[in-house]
Amino acid sequence: MDTLLLKYKTVKEAEVKVWFKAAPVSAFPKDGGACVKYKDLQIAVFNFSRLDKWYACQNLSPEKQEMVLSRGMLGDHKGIPKIACPLHKKTFSLETGENLNADLAPIAVYPIKIEAENVYIGFSE
Template sequence: MITANRWITVCSLDAIAPNTGVNALVGDNQVAIFRIGETDEVYALDNFDPFSKSFVMSRGLIGDRKGVLKVASPIYKQNFNLQTGDCLDNDAVKLAVYPARVVDGQVQVQTVE
Protein backbone atom coordinates (compact mmCIF):
# COMPACT_ATOMS: atom_id res chain seq x y z
CA MET A 1 0.00 0.00 0.00
CA ILE A 2 1.37 3.39 -0.98
CA THR A 3 0.81 6.29 1.40
CA ALA A 4 0.88 9.90 0.34
CA ASN A 5 1.30 13.00 2.44
CA ARG A 6 -1.43 15.45 1.62
CA TRP A 7 -2.15 18.98 2.83
CA ILE A 8 -5.80 19.54 3.76
CA THR A 9 -7.17 23.09 3.98
CA VAL A 10 -9.22 23.30 7.17
CA CYS A 11 -10.14 26.99 7.56
CA SER A 12 -8.97 30.53 6.97
CA LEU A 13 -6.41 31.93 9.40
CA ASP A 14 -8.94 34.67 10.28
CA ALA A 15 -11.31 31.96 11.57
CA ILE A 16 -8.92 31.34 14.48
CA ALA A 17 -8.76 34.18 17.00
CA PRO A 18 -5.21 34.92 18.18
CA ASN A 19 -4.03 32.65 21.02
CA THR A 20 -6.96 30.25 20.67
CA GLY A 21 -7.68 26.95 18.99
CA VAL A 22 -10.30 25.33 16.78
CA ASN A 23 -11.23 21.72 16.12
CA ALA A 24 -11.12 20.27 12.61
CA LEU A 25 -11.78 16.84 11.17
CA VAL A 26 -8.72 15.80 9.17
CA GLY A 27 -9.36 12.44 7.59
CA ASP A 28 -10.72 10.37 10.47
CA ASN A 29 -8.92 12.39 13.15
CA GLN A 30 -10.15 15.27 15.27
CA VAL A 31 -7.29 17.78 15.27
CA ALA A 32 -6.87 20.83 17.52
CA ILE A 33 -5.32 23.73 15.60
CA PHE A 34 -3.82 26.65 17.54
CA ARG A 35 -2.87 30.12 16.35
CA ILE A 36 -0.09 31.91 18.21
CA GLY A 37 -0.72 35.64 18.65
CA GLU A 38 -1.48 37.81 15.62
CA THR A 39 1.00 35.82 13.51
CA ASP A 40 0.50 33.02 11.00
CA GLU A 41 2.25 30.58 13.36
CA VAL A 42 -0.02 27.54 13.79
CA TYR A 43 0.30 24.17 15.52
CA ALA A 44 -1.85 21.05 15.25
CA LEU A 45 -2.26 18.32 17.87
CA ASP A 46 -4.67 15.50 18.55
CA ASN A 47 -7.89 16.97 19.97
CA PHE A 48 -8.36 14.03 22.39
CA ASP A 49 -7.40 14.72 26.00
CA PRO A 50 -6.11 11.39 27.35
CA PHE A 51 -6.76 12.41 30.96
CA SER A 52 -10.43 13.42 30.71
CA LYS A 53 -11.09 11.04 27.77
CA SER A 54 -12.78 13.91 25.89
CA PHE A 55 -12.22 15.71 22.58
CA VAL A 56 -11.50 19.11 24.14
CA MET A 57 -7.88 20.11 23.55
CA SER A 58 -8.88 22.80 21.02
CA ARG A 59 -10.47 24.67 23.93
CA GLY A 60 -7.26 24.63 25.96
CA LEU A 61 -5.32 27.64 27.15
CA ILE A 62 -2.17 28.59 25.24
CA GLY A 63 0.85 29.78 27.17
CA ASP A 64 4.46 28.97 27.85
CA ARG A 65 6.36 27.06 30.48
CA LYS A 66 10.02 28.04 30.78
CA GLY A 67 10.08 29.14 27.15
CA VAL A 68 8.18 26.11 25.80
CA LEU A 69 4.95 26.88 23.92
CA LYS A 70 2.20 24.80 25.49
CA VAL A 71 -1.52 24.25 25.73
CA ALA A 72 -3.27 23.37 29.01
CA SER A 73 -6.17 20.96 28.85
CA PRO A 74 -9.42 22.75 29.75
CA ILE A 75 -10.55 19.88 32.01
CA TYR A 76 -7.75 18.79 34.37
CA LYS A 77 -5.14 21.36 33.22
CA GLN A 78 -2.35 19.02 32.11
CA ASN A 79 0.07 20.87 29.84
CA PHE A 80 1.26 19.69 26.42
CA ASN A 81 4.15 20.98 24.31
CA LEU A 82 2.65 22.45 21.11
CA GLN A 83 5.67 21.42 19.02
CA THR A 84 6.18 17.84 20.21
CA GLY A 85 2.88 16.81 21.86
CA ASP A 86 4.77 15.75 25.00
CA CYS A 87 2.85 16.08 28.26
CA LEU A 88 4.83 18.43 30.48
CA ASP A 89 3.22 16.94 33.60
CA ASN A 90 3.51 13.22 32.84
CA ASP A 91 6.40 11.83 30.75
CA ALA A 92 4.41 8.72 29.82
CA VAL A 93 1.75 10.67 27.88
CA LYS A 94 2.01 12.29 24.46
CA LEU A 95 -0.43 13.71 21.91
CA ALA A 96 -0.08 13.12 18.17
CA VAL A 97 1.34 16.14 16.32
CA TYR A 98 0.40 17.10 12.75
CA PRO A 99 2.42 19.39 10.47
CA ALA A 100 0.48 22.65 9.99
CA ARG A 101 1.04 25.73 7.85
CA VAL A 102 -0.63 28.82 6.45
CA VAL A 103 -0.75 29.27 2.67
CA ASP A 104 -2.45 32.33 1.16
CA GLY A 105 -4.33 32.96 4.41
CA GLN A 106 -5.59 29.36 4.63
CA VAL A 107 -4.65 26.94 7.44
CA GLN A 108 -3.54 23.55 6.18
CA VAL A 109 -2.80 20.33 8.08
CA GLN A 110 -0.79 17.47 6.63
CA THR A 111 -2.15 13.94 6.77
CA VAL A 112 -0.99 10.54 5.56
CA GLU A 113 -3.37 8.48 3.48
Protein backbone atom coordinates (compact mmCIF):
# COMPACT_ATOMS: atom_id res chain seq x y z
CA MET A 1 0.00 0.00 0.00
CA ASP A 2 1.17 3.53 -0.70
CA THR A 3 3.04 5.19 2.16
CA LEU A 4 0.76 8.23 2.04
CA LEU A 5 -2.24 6.06 2.84
CA LEU A 6 -0.38 4.32 5.65
CA LYS A 7 -0.11 7.60 7.58
CA TYR A 8 -3.84 7.58 8.19
CA LYS A 9 -5.20 5.24 10.83
CA THR A 10 -8.58 5.33 12.49
CA VAL A 11 -8.39 6.52 16.09
CA LYS A 12 -10.94 5.26 18.60
CA GLU A 13 -12.07 7.56 21.38
CA ALA A 14 -10.34 5.38 23.99
CA GLU A 15 -7.02 5.73 22.13
CA VAL A 16 -6.97 9.54 22.09
CA LYS A 17 -3.81 11.02 23.61
CA VAL A 18 -4.03 14.49 22.07
CA TRP A 19 -7.14 16.63 21.53
CA PHE A 20 -5.95 18.98 18.83
CA LYS A 21 -7.74 22.34 18.76
CA ALA A 22 -8.56 22.70 15.07
CA ALA A 23 -10.51 25.95 14.76
CA PRO A 24 -13.62 27.74 16.02
CA VAL A 25 -16.97 26.21 15.08
CA SER A 26 -17.64 29.28 12.93
CA ALA A 27 -14.77 28.36 10.60
CA PHE A 28 -16.70 25.36 9.25
CA PRO A 29 -19.55 25.70 6.78
CA LYS A 30 -22.89 24.23 7.79
CA ASP A 31 -23.50 20.86 6.11
CA GLY A 32 -20.07 21.11 4.57
CA GLY A 33 -16.43 20.36 5.19
CA ALA A 34 -13.05 22.00 5.57
CA CYS A 35 -9.51 20.69 5.70
CA VAL A 36 -7.40 20.92 8.85
CA LYS A 37 -3.68 20.15 9.10
CA TYR A 38 -2.22 18.19 12.00
CA LYS A 39 1.50 17.42 11.75
CA ASP A 40 1.81 16.02 8.22
CA LEU A 41 -1.80 14.85 8.07
CA GLN A 42 -4.70 16.50 6.27
CA ILE A 43 -7.97 15.89 8.06
CA ALA A 44 -11.39 16.61 6.60
CA VAL A 45 -13.77 18.02 9.21
CA PHE A 46 -17.50 18.05 8.59
CA ASN A 47 -20.16 20.09 10.28
CA PHE A 48 -23.15 17.88 9.54
CA SER A 49 -25.55 20.43 11.00
CA ARG A 50 -28.61 18.72 9.55
CA LEU A 51 -27.86 15.85 11.99
CA ASP A 52 -26.34 18.16 14.60
CA LYS A 53 -23.14 16.07 14.40
CA TRP A 54 -19.48 16.58 13.57
CA TYR A 55 -17.14 14.11 11.85
CA ALA A 56 -13.45 13.93 10.99
CA CYS A 57 -11.72 11.66 8.49
CA GLN A 58 -8.64 11.61 6.29
CA ASN A 59 -8.80 14.17 3.50
CA LEU A 60 -7.14 11.68 1.17
CA SER A 61 -9.38 9.78 -1.20
CA PRO A 62 -7.98 6.23 -1.26
CA GLU A 63 -8.79 5.75 -4.92
CA LYS A 64 -6.65 8.34 -6.73
CA GLN A 65 -4.94 9.56 -3.59
CA GLU A 66 -6.05 13.14 -3.98
CA MET A 67 -6.67 15.43 -1.00
CA VAL A 68 -10.29 16.07 -1.80
CA LEU A 69 -12.70 14.48 0.68
CA SER A 70 -13.29 17.76 2.56
CA ARG A 71 -14.88 19.07 -0.65
CA GLY A 72 -17.16 16.05 -0.96
CA MET A 73 -20.91 15.86 -0.59
CA LEU A 74 -22.46 14.86 2.73
CA GLY A 75 -25.33 12.44 2.66
CA ASP A 76 -27.02 9.42 4.14
CA HIS A 77 -26.78 5.72 3.21
CA LYS A 78 -29.52 3.72 4.96
CA GLY A 79 -29.13 5.83 8.06
CA ILE A 80 -25.32 5.92 7.93
CA PRO A 81 -23.86 9.43 7.54
CA LYS A 82 -21.52 9.37 4.56
CA ILE A 83 -19.18 11.47 2.48
CA ALA A 84 -19.01 11.15 -1.30
CA CYS A 85 -15.64 11.86 -2.88
CA PRO A 86 -16.03 14.78 -5.33
CA LEU A 87 -13.99 12.98 -8.00
CA HIS A 88 -15.77 9.69 -8.67
CA LYS A 89 -18.49 9.72 -6.03
CA LYS A 90 -17.19 6.78 -4.02
CA THR A 91 -18.86 7.02 -0.64
CA PHE A 92 -17.55 6.32 2.85
CA SER A 93 -19.21 5.97 6.22
CA LEU A 94 -18.25 8.89 8.45
CA GLU A 95 -18.71 6.61 11.47
CA THR A 96 -16.51 3.66 10.50
CA GLY A 97 -14.73 4.82 7.33
CA GLU A 98 -16.10 1.85 5.40
CA ASN A 99 -16.44 2.25 1.64
CA LEU A 100 -20.17 1.92 0.99
CA ASN A 101 -20.45 1.62 -2.79
CA ALA A 102 -17.31 -0.18 -3.97
CA ASP A 103 -14.53 -2.32 -2.55
CA LEU A 104 -11.98 0.35 -1.68
CA ALA A 105 -10.07 0.23 1.58
CA PRO A 106 -11.77 2.09 4.42
CA ILE A 107 -10.73 5.64 5.20
CA ALA A 108 -9.44 6.62 8.63
CA VAL A 109 -11.90 8.37 10.91
CA TYR A 110 -11.10 10.38 14.03
CA PRO A 111 -12.97 11.33 17.20
CA ILE A 112 -14.18 14.91 17.30
CA LYS A 113 -15.62 17.10 20.04
CA ILE A 114 -16.84 20.63 20.47
CA GLU A 115 -15.88 22.57 23.57
CA ALA A 116 -16.45 26.27 24.18
CA GLU A 117 -17.26 26.84 20.49
CA ASN A 118 -14.01 25.21 19.35
CA VAL A 119 -13.56 22.02 17.35
CA TYR A 120 -11.11 19.41 18.64
CA ILE A 121 -9.89 16.31 16.80
CA GLY A 122 -8.58 13.31 18.70
CA PHE A 123 -5.23 11.75 17.76
CA SER A 124 -3.33 8.87 19.30
CA GLU A 125 0.06 10.55 18.86
